[in-house]
Amino acid sequence: MRIGIVGVGEIGRAIVTGLCEGDGEAPQVFLSPRGARVAAELAERYESVRVCAGNQDVIDNSDLVIIAVRPHDRHEALAGLRVDDDKIVVNVMGGVANDDVRRTLGTGAPVVRAIPLPAVRERRSVTVTCPSHPVVDALFATLGGALPVADEAAFNVFSALTATLSTHYAYLATLSSWAAGHGMSAADADRYVRGLFEGVGRSLGDESRSLEQLAADHETPKGLNERVRTTWFDQAGSDSLRATLDALLADLK
Template identity: 30%
Template sequence: MKVIGFVGTGAITEAMVEGLLAEPAHSFNIHVSPRNAEIAATLSAKFDKVTVATDNQAVVDQSDIVVLAIRPQIAEDVIRRLRFREGQSIISVVATMERQNLLDWIQADTELVQAIPLPFVANRRGVTAIYPPNQEIAALFDALGTAVQCASRKEYDLLAAASAMMSTFFGIMEFTNDWLEKNGLDRTKGQAYIAPLFESLAQRANEKTVHSFHSLSKQFATRGGLNEQVLSDFETKGGHTILVSALDRVLARIEGRGGDI
């Protein structure tokens, strides 16, 4: 049985452990660092397969796959203190971190894969970009939803930029609900309508028969209809331009070219 170790016990570690060990549980034993004592204790109490290690080095020593789930601000200090085995599999979920920096800090010939797991992995509904391609690590994230293997760092960075759309997604829902309330609809009714509406649209987009989002957009925009009117306003009155500009600036930040807020 494979052993997965987590260096860092924050929200992403908690989500991944929940997804891996919720019933029906996958065949992994898990070691977590004691850094966040509350989360570590909670996971250990909830799942028999979770052990709280004495320290980060114990996590590395006892694991086949090590997940580096630490804040970027302390990543170098934490990683440099650890001794990794030659050939050990390492997954870094440290945000916006240069691959070469990680390799320099690890100081061992390891299998390093970078990943961007999202909180939805807790419910096995997360989509996770990984780089470089690695079948074993892809299988791990497929168990938590869906893995997308990136052939280049550019592909990986682009998907990282796309993930910055999450807050805007919910923001659009909130803006719509604000508008409904201002026009006389109770907020609870608006939310009860909007959330299932957007969920249904996402499910439709995820169907295997869908070849492009453009085709769906056209399908739902009846000529002369209300959907076409809103889409036209968005595209011609600045919405498209602002969105592209925002994504360009996010990508610039990810690639270290500026673009700071």
């Protein structure tokens, strides 16, 4: 299968890396000139990757086209493009519905939304898709797994969950900064926090235990973990997070 990517940013780079460094023969990948520096770097690194002269060239050379431009740039980037009905379009633009993409492109080709995350570069990230499509789901299965959902309402719930990622990293950065403020070297604090939560990541691979059980297994009654959880992330904190996600979901709809 020949894969085209229109808009080569961080997610486009991650997808190309995952596809070209996985098991088996790498697919042919055609990149748009948008994000020229990243596109040129990928074409130099991988034999099966080529940078095209324009977005229409990407589409014409591809069986499956991934639209990965910034949402606010989509009308400029996609205007006037011709997408034959026998192509497959994958929409990875946050907050942009499939009907919007279909209208903008004026195509009858199948359009599938997806939420690939940067970890697809290591083929370790489950990608939510909507609607389910055998070719698209098979593609993301090679990058860590596909999770097809029934409709865009369900898809929006997962989109809202994805929006918490940078908050998690900011939380870790706050922990490291706090330790440095108490006399630890910044390098030692950073190394320890990374190691601490890499261990958490590994424990998440144990699907025999629920998330609630994992939390309980990491604290003892009246212990240090319980103290932080119940004084900082108490019921009010949990309710605030739920309210933030509810507001985001309402906007996504």
